[in-house]
Amino acid sequence: MTCAVLVDTVWLMPEKKPLIHMQQLMLRYPTGKTALSGITLDIKKGQFVYMIGESGAGKSSLLRMFYGGVRPSSGSLMVQHLDMRDANDAKIREIRQRTGIIFQDHRLLFSRTVFENVALPLRVQGWQTQRLIPRVRKVLEYVGLADRLWSYPQALSGGEQQRVAIARAMTANPPLILADEPTGNLDVDTARRVLDYLMDLHRNGATVIMATHDLHLLESHPGRVVQLHGGALVGDDS
Amino acid sequence: MTRIPTFIKKFREKKEQQRHPEYQSGRSRQSTVPDQLHPRLPGGFNLPPFGIHQLLAVVIVCIALWAVGGIWLAMQAGSQWVGSWQDDIHIHVYLDRESGSAKHGDEADKLEKALQSIKQVRAVRRISAAEAAAWMQGWLHQADINEADLVKRLPLTFEISLGDEKSSFLFDDIRDAASRFGGLVNEDEVSLARAHSWLAQASWLAWFASLILALAMALIISNTLRMTLLARADEIHLMRLLGAKEWFVRMPFILEGLVLGGSAGIAAWILLWPIILGSSAWLSGMEVDLSLWSLFPGLLFGGGLVGTFGALIATANVVSAETSA
Numbered sequence: 426m427t428c429a430v431l432v433d434t435v436w437l438m439p440e441k442k443p444l445i446h447m448q449q450l451m452l453r454y455p456t457g458k459t460a461l462s463g464i465t466l467d468i469k470k471g472q473f474v475y476m477i478g479e480s481g482a483g484k485s486s487l488l489r490m491f492y493g494g495v496r497p498s499s500g501s502l503m504v505q506h507l508d509m510r511d512a513n514d515a516k517i518r519e520i521r522q523r524t525g526i527i528f529q530d531h532r533l534l535f536s537r538t539v540f541e542n543v544a545l546p547l548r549v550q551g552w553q554t555q556r557l558i559p560r561v562r563k564v565l566e567y568v569g570l571a572d573r574l575w576s577y578p579q580a581l582s583g584g585e586q587q588r589v590a591i592a593r594a595m596t597a598n599p600p601l602i603l604a605d606e607p608t609g610n611l612d613v614d615t616a617r618r619v620l621d622y623l624m625d626l627h628r629n630g631a632t633v634i635m636a637t638h639d640l641h642l643l644e645s646h647p648g649r650v651v652q653l654h655g656g657a658l659v660g661d662d663s
Numbered sequence: 664m665t666r667i668p669t670f671i672k673k674f675r676e677k678k679e680q681q682r683h684p685e686y687q688s689g690r691s692r693q694s695t696v697p698d699q700l701h702p703r704l705p706g707g708f709n710l711p712p713f714g715i716h717q718l719l720a721v722v723i724v725c726i727a728l729w730a731v732g733g734i735w736l737a738m739q740a741g742s743q744w745v746g747s748w749q750d751d752i753h754i755h756v757y758l759d760r761e762s763g764s765a766k767h768g769d770e771a772d773k774l775e776k777a778l779q780s781i782k783q784v785r786a787v788r789r790i791s792a793a794e795a796a797a798w799m800q801g802w803l804h805q806a807d808i809n810e811a812d813l814v815k816r817l818p819l820t821f822e823i824s825l826g827d828e829k830s831s832f833l834f835d836d837i838r839d840a841a842s843r844f845g846g847l848v849n850e851d852e853v854s855l856a857r858a859h860s861w862l863a864q865a866s867w868l869a870w871f872a873s874l875i876l877a878l879a880m881a882l883i884i885s886n887t888l889r890m891t892l893l894a895r896a897d898e899i900h901l902m903r904l905l906g907a908k909e910w911f912v913r914m915p916f917i918l919e920g921l922v923l924g925g926s927a928g929i930a931a932w933i934l935l936w937p938i939i940l941g942s943s944a945w946l947s948g949m950e951v952d953l954s955l956w957s958l959f960p961g962l963l964f965g966g967g968l969v970g971t972f973g974a975l976i977a978t979a980n981v982v983s984a985e986t987s988a
Contacts, residue, residue, distance in 0.1 A: 544704055
């Protein structure tokens with residue numbers, strides 16, 4: 426599988442500083458539930474990180490914090506050199522534009538075509554239609570869906586829908602890709618293929634953080650494994 | 664059907680390739696993918712698709728704008744109609760013959776001078792009883808009234824030409840002068856001369872009605888857009904998760920409000936034409952010549968303004984989970 430798509434932009438960052446830095450990170454929801462407590466962790470640029478743990482361990486909450494979906498209650502969190510506790514709306518928007526997010530339920534827009542779904546991040550970043558058409562074509566060719574450009578997501582299989590979600594996450598060439606259980610609803614073979622794409626993105630320089638339950642994937646696609654339990658960090662094989 | 668010559672086709676293809684070289688090469692590779700040079704992308708200055716809700720909103724707002732247009736047409740007609748006869752209005756002050764000649768011979772002169780001294784009075788003409796009787800005879804179509812007898816009964820009349828009938832205290836001054844010398848003012852004529860004040864009051868009412876209708880229209884458009892917003896909540900949420908700016912998320916809806924209001928304004932303006940055409944003969948008899956073109960900018964921009972206001976109300980509080988930083 427080739428991934429010439431991602432090589433045209435190089436994200437320049439100081440090498441020594443981690444891409445994501447957490448220090449005694451804590452998240453408490455307004456309901457009083459503590460989702461994360463005392464997490465101290467560094468994720469360097471270019472790593473492929475699996476985030477594992479039982480349901481409710483805090484994987485999704487942690488991923489949400491990486492794109493500013495929720496703010497830390499205490500501790501510090503630096504994402505792409507931005508302090509997420511003090512960041513204003515504009516900074517959060519910048520972080521989101523530099524982050525590709527793949528959701529478990531893929532959150533595709535079913536009233537929009539595959540092209541429109543994949544073009545959305547570029548559109549948000551102000552790309553003109555004529556400029557983004559070849560880019561979207563290229564990305565969809567990469568995930569093997571070039572012939573489904575004008576199809577609606579409803580006409581696609583679960584695996585194809587997840588590939589569209591991957592295409593959408595990578596189309597703006599982000600240095601960080603967050604995947605929240607992207608293989609959760611897929612069969613083993615399709616899940617492996619989806620992971621192949623993520624691995625390929627990683628090989629081409631992107632930092633990938635993936636929350637998953639599918640531990641068997643770790644054997645075929647090795648990476649750093651971070652384990653959460655009850656909102657606390659209980660394992661890190663770095 | 665006209666056949667396009669081959670050289671023109673080739674020229675067009677060449678031009679198209681020059682404009683979108685990568686797109687064209689992609690098409691040749693993926694022949695199964697149809698062309699779509701103008702995809703419908705969300706956000707920014709792209710309008711959301713129109714549906715039945717939007718159509719209904721246009722119809723309702725069009726009816727309200729049509730009513731507003733009708734009100735202002737009526738104001739225009741009223742103003743022209745009043746203007747057509749108001750310049751000819753004269754106020755008559757009557758002085759009893761007893762007061763005017765027999766007992767107080769100089770009272771009539773004093774009254775005339777008093778009336779002439781009023782600043783807004785242009786001219787005062789004394790009408791003799793004989794002249795009044797002759798006029799009355801003509802007015803009654805030669806009713807064979809005994810003019811000599813009529814002359815004895817008619818009062819002495821002063822005809823006042825007004826310089827500025829809109830002046831605040833003009834009629835009070837005339838009444839005051841008349842009462843000082845025992846004269847009486849023709850109040851019916853005063854009422855007609857003050858028609859401009861009725862028009863001013865009607866104008867306030869027209870503005871008030873227009874504002875109430877504008878508020879109703881804005882709420883209708885706001886409600887329609889709110890439904891569209893709810894239907895597109897996922898799209899809005901996703902755009903925010905991808906880092907879209909707020910103006911980018913809201914602009915399509917504001918544009919939609921503008922377009923809804925503006926198109927309703929144009930439709931209302933078109934629907935006002937039957938009123939003009941149907942009543943033209945009647946209106947020309949009243950020396951009224953209505954101009955619908957003067958209403959066009961008001962209805963178009965007013966509709967657009969109301970639509971934009973409705974859209975601003977609808978998009979004022981669009982909250983998505985996970986997106987408030």
